[in-house]
Amino acid sequence: MLVSPPRDRAVRLFLVGMFVDALGNGLYVPLTLLFIQRVTGLPMPVVGLGMTLAATVALAANPVAGVLIDRFGTRTVLVGTYVVRALGFALYPLVDGFGPLVAVAAVIAAADRAYYPAASSHVAVLARGEGRDRLYAMQATARNVAFGLGGLLSAAAVSLAGQTGFALIAGLNAVSFATAAACLLLPRRTENPRGTGALEPGKPRERGGYRRVLADRPFMGLVTAEGAFTLTHLLLPVGMPLYVVPVLGASPALLGLLYTVNTLLVAAGQLPVRRWQRRARRTHAMALAGAVFVLACGLYAATALLPAGPPRIGGLLAAILVFTLAELLHTAPAATLAAGTAPPALRGRYLAVHQMTWSVGQVVAPVAFSALAGAAPPLMWAAPAALLAVACAGLPRLSLRLPAEAVAAPVAAGSGRAHGPAA
Structure with a gap:
């Protein structure tokens, strides 16, 4: 419910x-x-x-x-x-x-x-x-x-x-x-001023700092998988401009159209997609998102085989629609899975490590995508897709090692309702 x-x-x-x-x-x-x-x-x-x-x-x-x-x-x-x-x-x-x-x-x-x-x-x-x-x-x-x-x-x-x-x-x-x-x-105030560790009464404070985070092998496995997702997300703002204009010969104005379609659909689709996912295990929802991302990368690469003009533009629009669906499928499950895996007292450190995938990705992506596009444009889509396929293959096994309440929303006995506010 x-x-x-x-x-x-x-x-x-x-x-x-x-x-x-x-x-x-x-x-x-x-x-x-x-x-x-x-x-x-x-x-x-x-x-x-x-x-x-x-x-x-x-x-x-x-x-x-x-x-x-x-x-x-x-x-x-x-x-x-x-x-x-x-x-x-x-x-x-x-x-x-x-x-x-x-x-x-x-x-x-x-x-x-x-x-x-x-x-x-x-x-x-x-x-x-x-x-x-x-x-x-x-x-x-x-x-x-x-x-x-x-x-x-x-x-x-x-x-x-x-x-x-x-x-x-x-x-x-x-x-x-x-x-x-x-x-x-x-x-x-909705939280204890001394930090997140005091939010759940009765639970002892976790110790160990970042050593504790880095020693949490299931969580670091999740971070590694998220790194592949992050690189794939960055294909849209970083990789697509390297491909659509110089490789496909499309107008720069088309980039603006594709970004607009993506932004509008992401805004409109978050809540409907989340409602559709609410009974799914979050690791499996991420794996499905990864499969859709791989399909989107294949569609982007295949647009180079289409004739220039309307067929190629149609191919790009189809690719952006599939890519946007993958973004929608990935966003909420990934965020909730990371937050639910973290012990409350170390949640800040856990989520900081999780967010480092974006910090590092934004440094690596421009160099990596430029090099791949210069060597062979299809590689720019194939390399992230391959990394993502490997990551997604491990997510179902990872779900057995992550906290059960993080993988699936906990349900109160006899009520059919998930837990409500944390504060």
């Missing part, structure tokens, strides 16, 4: 904050390098080098965030990431050199990296069982809708206000982060 996440003020304000945060990101992300170049006035090569250095420095933020989450609690760290990013974007118009650029960009990037384990941990604080699956799906829906709207507003700001539009985007992004922080500060 479907169970909604806790309908309290904290959850509603959390979702509002997610929406406002994503709206601000949607203003900025589609124009990242151009935005920074126009706001700072620095040459584009300097901006590119500065952003690369900043992203590399920010890799350390994930493990640090895990420690802070377990020590101070999810909401405290999440608010901190919002405040830091609000200050960072407010400072961008004052940047006038390479050193200040790297400093400001690194601080923002570090807060970005810390945000993901903090947000994922906060969902785990607010809900359990099927309610947690639903809240993860609602979060993804809110973020995708807001990100799409932010992209439209960004284009309007630049088109109507020119150079002033870029400064406006910086200011609006700072305001969006400040508003999201305020949303989290309004409700009464």
Whole structure:
């Protein structure tokens, strides 16, 4: 039986904050390098080098965030990431050199990296069982809708206000982060201020830090599998531009259409797909998502065999539809499985390690996909698909070693209902 996440003020304000945060990101992300170049006035090569250095420095933020989450609690760290990013974007118009650029960009990037384990941990604080699956799906829906709207507003700001539009985007992004922080500060506390370990009375505090996480072989197996999923997810923003325009000879405008289709369907499909998955074991749901991803990669590679023009465009649209379905099938089960596997006292560290797949993937994917596309374009689709096939083959066995309550939503005896709020 479907169970909604806790309908309290904290959850509603959390979702509002997610929406406002994503709206601000949607203003900025589609124009990242151009935005920074126009706001700072620095040459584009300097901006590119500065952003690369900043992203590399920010890799350390994930493990640090895990420690802070377990020590101070999810909401405290999440608010901190919002405040830091609000200050960072407010400072961008004052940047006038390479050193200040790297400093400001690194601080923002570090807060970005810390945000993901903090947000994922906060969902785990607010809900359990099927309610947690639903809240993860609602979060993804809110973020995708807001990100799409932010992209439209960004284009309007630049088109109507020119150079002033870029400064406006910086200011609006700072305001969006400040508003999201305020949303989290309004409700009464829903977690112990000393960290996530005190959330479940009667359970002893776990010790061992990251050594305990790395020694958890079933969880690290899950992280390894998630790494293959992450690389496949990154095919859309990183790999597809390397393939659609230079290899297939399609118009760059087609990329915008494909991204729009993906964003709209992800926003619309999260909750229906989650309802369809609610009786499935989460490891098996991930394996099914992997199989659909492999099919999507095959369709993308096969579009090169189609005649140019409408047949090839139709092939790409079919591939993006299948790829989007795979994303929808993977998102909620993967997030809930990771959160459910983690002991409450070390949840921050566990989810920080889980989120490192994205931090590392975003560094590796551009280099790896560029090299594969340059050697033989089909390899760019075949290599991630092969890794994913191996990972998915091991997921059913892994389900026997992970906590049973993480693999399938626990059901109260005689009620048919999954556990509700965690706080």
